[in-house]
Amino acid sequence: MRPFDYKRAERLEHAGQLAAAEDTLAIAGGTNLIDLMKLQVETPATLVDLNHLPLAGIEEHEDGLRIGALATNTATAVHPRVRADYPLLARAILAGATQQLRNKATTGGNLCQRTRCWYFTNTDQPCNKREPGSGCGALMGRADLHAVLGTSEACIATYPGDMAVAMAALDATVEIAGEKGSRSVPLREFHLLPGDTPHIENVLEPGEIITAVTLPTPVGGKQIYRKVRERSSYAFALVSVAAALRMEGESIAHAALAFGGLAHKPWHDPRIDDLLTGEKPSMALFDKAADLLLEDAQGYGENDAKIPLARRALTATLIDATGVSA
Amino acid sequence: MKSLTMDKPDERNRLDAMKQGVIGKPLDRPDGPIKVSGVAPYAAEYDIANAAYGVFVTAPIARGKVAKIHEDSVTGMDGVIAVVADERFTTRAAQGTAGEAPEQGPGEVDYWGQPIALVVAESYEAARDAAQRLKVDFHADDLADIPFDPDAVEPEKDEGQRQGDLAHAMAEAVHSVDRTYTTHGHASAAMEPHASIAEWQDGKLTVHASLQMLNFNIAELADALDLEEDDVRLVSRFVGGGFGSKLGVSQDVVAAAIAAKQVGRPVKVAMTRQHVFQAIMRRSESTQRLRLAADAEGRLTGFGHEALVSNLPGEDFAEPVTQSSKFLYGGENRLLRIDVARIHRMCAGSVRAPGEAVGMTALEAAMDELAEQVGIDPVELRLRNIPDKHPTKDIPYSSRKLAECLKEGAAAFGWQGEDRKPRQRREGEWWIGTGVASGSRVHNVEEAKARVTLRPGGTALVETDMTDIGTGTYAILGQIAGEMLGLDPKDVEVGLGDTDFPRGPGSGGSWGAPSSGSAVFLACEALREEIASLLKGEEGNLTMKDGTAVVGNTSRTIDELLGGKELQRTGHFQPGKTEKEFAAASYGAFFAEVAVNDWTGETRVRRLTGAFGIGRVLNEKTARSQCLGGMTWAIGAALTEQLLFDPRDGHLVNCDLAEYHVPVHRDVPECEVLLVEERDPAASPIQAKGVGELSMCGAAGAIANAVYNACGVRAYSFPMTPAVLLEGLVEQAKA
Structure with missing residues (x-):
């Protein structure tokens, strides 16, 4: 671990100033960052500790809910409003990591979680994300964990988290504070595809800090988080599907789906939501949804199975949400 | 005395x-x-005054030579004491019971991740930072010239053990099975990483280390350093799991001893999780061909078990895949052999139950297919094939409780062996099925x-x-x-x-x-x-x-x-x-109930019963705990554990516990352990046999057989991940 300076941010403005400095990273729960620092994937000269900022609250917000950036995953998952109105979020969080990690992990930190790509975490292998221009080890190497949607020649890593996938389906908004003021970004636009700059993973500018995630008015209906994995706990998703789907009569009145394990970001394809909304559920309709999801999917050998797996996970989720029989 | x-x-x-x-x-x-x-206190936890910290630098090349170590790239860093690169460093752990130093000379690199030098500093963090930054030049061999894929090289052929004419027996058999199985490599993945604290006093060396076999380890260490054993003391009072990975003296022990001598103070070396995965023994992957020839009643007339495993050039150890195949079942026409592919992945050696852990998986999966062909209860098939006399040697068996394990295990589990048609039980999205396997492990x-x-x-x-x-x-x-x-x-x-x-x-x-x-x-x-x-x-x-x-x-x-x-x-x-004069082994039987998700192929073990004949039970609680541990390992071998190597340079990609998936609590159901009453007089003067390894030998086969019974898909590749089962599930759904 590279020796580093520690600075505590006492006020939000202060945090932005400190974090904007060169060679500086912000730390909240540290569940991901400290691991990466031990491996020297991250070698900040300075850490800015955000934990003393007043950002841990979960409170009513217009007709929705505002989850502070420092609210822990556990606090969010057990919050009565979350459980009652956004059960998808609680389920996604509880499907991730372990209780010990969730007790430390924060909302903002979780959104900034780095990929699990094993070329990224191995400093003796090339990785364009860790060291721009060094090449992608996974592309011609082992791609078991890797993305099948939105990849580039530079990077085929996935965003590994669960919480953000649910937030993408729920159409959450990320609140950001920076030296130039505050702004809001739809969560669906917060993370970026790798393109030729895979080291840039989200829209945060230097010195910007996530302050909260807001959830809109509850949509009700069935909320399902299906996470496919080899073992039952502490495994990142091979494929995950977050679905918020409300039936009215025999038709789908509201459909919002997002996917994990498939891409460099929580994957949301508005065409799928549009396709489903207003329609009577059927296997044929679900097939079309899967066709849309996967029309540009590309496997890299070891991860080829993610494509049929995603199709089947989506289909099973829609059957579960609508009650259609297979 | x-x-x-x-x-x-x-x-x-x-x-x-x-x-x-x-x-x-x-x-x-x-x-x-x-x-x-x-x-x-575990090895690294002894509070030894004035100890410095050593962290390994490892080779980022698959094969070649160290050209130059630029010590000056780190010697000015805060806290750095020395860069130690000594020709006596061991490049890999010793094989179990070697009693002599393993390969030495870190200047020659044989696998990606081989330790080549040790950076010693005032703190662990400083040593790790400097190890990361140390500049080293290599003469790397051309990757195109280095074999990494065991299937792509001409293996060293084993003469094998032959009796009669297996091919003829297969041709004449009423029922026969001829299947090829592959198993991925495994890591021991012990909780406690390999760690040592070495201290010299008056020319005598004391090392607190995490080792399984001190009597052999002291000889290995003394040999590596050219010392008399009398001048060496090893202490391992508590060991946080070994599972074979600490049988032989490991690189940290030798390096800590050399570094402590060089810097003139105690040196502590705790390997990182990544170093343990990348530089300590792996269980070889295997390709196994099983041939079973049987008469109309399912009695074996021919038995073939041929395997391809791998290791580094020059290593004697070959995963003894056929170990229990030598005596478990009959069949007069026999062929057992183990070929070895020489490849440049890290050294292969003993991981819990070397041989049977994967050999019994394939054998017991093949036996399940035979039972299906014959149309009898797979428990009955096994009972019919318990040989009266050793298939190749004129020696008796010592006490052997295989039949009792099968019968008592079946009763405890509530085994129903008559109608074994697959895809009969469903709960929601999940297919439910059961499977059985024999267990066997040689006694030593x-x-x-x-x-x-x-x-x-x-x-x-x-x-x-x-x-x-x-x-x-x-x-x-x-x-x-x-x-x-x-x-x-x-x-x-x-x-x-x-x-x-x-x-x-x-x-x-x-x-x-x-x-x-x-x-x-x-x-x-x-x-x-x-x-x-x-x-x-x-x-x-x-x-x-x-x-x-x-x-x-x-x-x-x-x-x-x-x-x-x-x-x-x-x-x-x-x-x-x-x-x-006796064929001695411990025996068991496993009964598994699994659920297989029809959509995703995710498989969860719902029940696992093991019945074991281990001779005298010395402590019912610790024996049971060992059995639970072995059965848990079998769940991992069946469903999740696999070492994944980059095909281009042979480096292990999944080198931590987040990506190498051992079963966690939610993957391990309530397991039932039956210890069958037994005394084995030929085994030892206390009539006891071994228990720690038996409990995983065959259990993964029972899980595979349960998967087939549940969803109708036979897996020939282990672990049975969703990707392995998915294609079969899609085909089954169409059929």
Whole structure:
């Protein structure tokens, strides 16, 4: 671990100033960052500790809910409003990591979680994300964990988290504070595809800090988080599907789906939501949804199975949400 | 010293005649409280004054030479003391029981991730940072010239063990199975990483290390450093899991010793999780062809088990995949062989139950197919194929409880073997099915010594360099001594894991309990002879119970008899003729119930029952715990555990516990363990056999058979991940 300076941010403005400095990273729960620092994937000269900022609250917000950036995953998952109105979020969080990690992990930190790509975490292998221009080890190497949607020649890593996938389906908004003021970004636009700059993973500018995630008015209906994995706990998703789907009569009145394990970001394809909304559920309709999801999917050998797996996970989720029989 | 060479079975069952009544009882392990409260010191946790910290630098090339180490790239860094790169560094761990130094000379690189140098600093963090930054030039061999894929090289062909004509038997068979299975490599993945603290005093070296077999390790370390064993002491009082990975002296031990000498102060080397995965032994992947020829009733007439495994050039170890195939089932026409592909992945060696762990998986999956063809209960198929006599040797079996395990396990599990048609039971999205497999593991014993001291006050001390790798050695040795000497095990102190104590074979090959237990038994017999003579009687007429010795009408407490002095005897156990004159093994049977998700192929084990014949049970609780551990390992081997290598440079990609998936609590259902009553007189003077490895040998096969019974998909590749099962599930749905 590279020796580093520690600075505590006492006020939000202060945090932005400190974090904007060169060679500086912000730390909240540290569940991901400290691991990466031990491996020297991250070698900040300075850490800015955000934990003393007043950002841990979960409170009513217009007709929705505002989850502070420092609210822990556990606090969010057990919050009565979350459980009652956004059960998808609680389920996604509880499907991730372990209780010990969730007790430390924060909302903002979780959104900034780095990929699990094993070329990224191995400093003796090339990785364009860790060291721009060094090449992608996974592309011609082992791609078991890797993305099948939105990849580039530079990077085929996935965003590994669960919480953000649910937030993408729920159409959450990320609140950001920076030296130039505050702004809001739809969560669906917060993370970026790798393109030729895979080291840039989200829209945060230097010195910007996530302050909260807001959830809109509850949509009700069935909320399902299906996470496919080899073992039952502490495994990142091979494929995950977050679905918020409300039936009215025999038709789908509201459909919002997002996917994990498939891409460099929580994957949301508005065409799928549009396709489903207003329609009577059927296997044929679900097939079309899967066709849309996967029309540009590309496997890299070891991860080829993610494509049929995603199709089947989506289909099973829609059957579960609508009650259609297979 | 009381010595015994095991030249004939010991039918006396002396432990059964003792009166204390503690042998076999499910007593808590005495080391439990200090372990769970975190105060039991593991190797890296000794607080040794003035210790510096060493961290390995590893090679980022697959094969080649170290050209130059630029020490000046780190020597100016804060806290850095030295860069140690010594030709005596070992490049890999020693194989189990090697007793001599493994390959030395880190300047020659044989696999990606090989330790080549050690950076020593004032703190662990500084050492790790400097190790990361140390500039090293290599002459790397062209990757195109280096073999990494075991299937792409011409292997070293094994002559094999042949009898009769297997091909003919297959052609003539009424029923036959000819299948090829592949298994991925496994890591031991012990919780405690390999770690050492080395300290020199007056030319003598002491190393606190995490090792399984000190008696061999001290020889390996002394050989590596060209020292006399008398000048070396190894201490491993607690070992946080070994599972084979700590059988041989590991790179950290040698490097810490050399570095401590060079910098003139104690040096602590704790390997990182990544280094442990990348530089310590792997279980080889395997490709196994199983050929079973049978008559109309399913009786085997031919048996073929051929395997391809891999290792580095020059390494003798080859995963002994066919080990139990030599004797478990009959079939007069036989072919067993193991070819070895020489490739440049890290060294392959022993990982829990080398051989059977993967060999039995494939064999028992093939047996399931045979039972289906014959149309009989797979339990019955196995019962029919328990051979009356050894298939190739003119020797009897020692006590063998396979049939009892199958029957008692079936009853406990509620096995229904008549209608085995797959895809019959469904709960929502999940197919439910059951499967069975036999379990088998060769029995081994090794030379062992132990010293037992009776002390004034009526307590005893047991000392041996045997280790407790989490298995319960502290408990069972105390119980053996307590039973023999008539003492509450609470009054028996057990000292382990120190080469200053009488030596034994350590923990490995499941021989620890029967071997070191026999040495303790012999020492106690010698003490009993002395006590009997103090009472002017015969040892055979001596009763010892609750601290009192009785012969005839004479009764004395041990304290009175000792008269304020200690009484000490050493037991010396040696394997003898019974090893060759009997086919000895421990046996078991596994019954699994699984759920397979029809959409995703995710498989969860819902129930697992294991029945085991392990000879005398020394402690019902620790034996059961070992069985639970082995069954848990089998869940991993069946469903999740696989070493994944980059095909271009042979480096291991999933080198931490987040990506190498061992089963976690939610993956392990309530498991049931039955310990079948048995004494095996040919196994050891305490009639005990090994237990730690047996409990995973075959269990993954039972899980595979349950997967087939559930969803109709036969897996020929392990682990059975969703990706492996998905294609079959799609086909089944179409059919």
